[in-house]
Amino acid sequence: MDLETLQTFLLISKNNSFTKTAEEMFCTQAAVSMRIQRLEKYLDCSLFSRKSKKAELTKDGHLFLPYAQQISNTFINAKEHLLQAKLMEQSEIFITSSSTPGTYILPNIMFLFRQKYPFITVVNNVQYTKNVINSVLNKNCSLGIISQPYFSDTQDILCEPMLEDPLVIVVNNEHPWARKKRIFINEIKNEIFLISNPNTSLISYLEKVGNFKFVSKNICVVGSVEAIKQSIYDNLGVSVISESAVKQELRLGLLSKVEIIDDIKLMRHVYYIKRKNEQLSLSTELFLKFAKELIISKNKELVK
16 A cells, blocks of 8 residues: 555545546546555455445445545655755755846745745846856856746756746837837837847847847847836837736836737746756755746636
């Protein structure tokens, strides 16, 4: 008898279904049935009635249920305590991130992670994407979070997407587009276009999806996303920004969002990067797993 078998029994007793349990455990119904048969053989009794379509507990099944729950909880608690003991030895995590995820996405994840694991401190160093990549390559940091994909001939870096990052066109409230509400994507090339740094991949991305070329004299580098927003406040130009970076300003009506007439969805991804052959520390691996699961759960809530 093992923990997986016990958890299978508990899930069937909750679902009253072998089929649904198999789906939730990502295995075949035959595998679920085999686990229960082994458990019944071990206990020398029948745990579920097979007379109806529902998998209902027998008298012996009801008697065994609280013991199964207690055993399962004991295993889970023991595993959690052992994990915490190991994590206490690795109580500080150092990660590095580019401006958008580091400033507008990671802080909330870090806060929630600290709520669950108060003995682990996450230190996040926010810098330009190029510096994040170099920091990981040079082994100054084991985990990096960036908002543009990493393309290079080197085989040393693993780059995997974490979440979608919607982009929005943002203008001053007095800009003609604020009243117009909708534009064709190629109209951007005629405006002063604000970017955070000269190495951003945003320009090439917009030119590719919009099938146009920016006028180089219209591109203005201002240094950071916050500087872009301040420049838009001052009506110095327009920009395309991560929605996460400007959601508060849009909600308060401080800036205006402009929709696109073209059948285009402006979207980039947030990626995590690490050295391919390096094993992350247990606490860093836990943080990455926590971040992924949090993102998945939030996406499910949005779908609902």
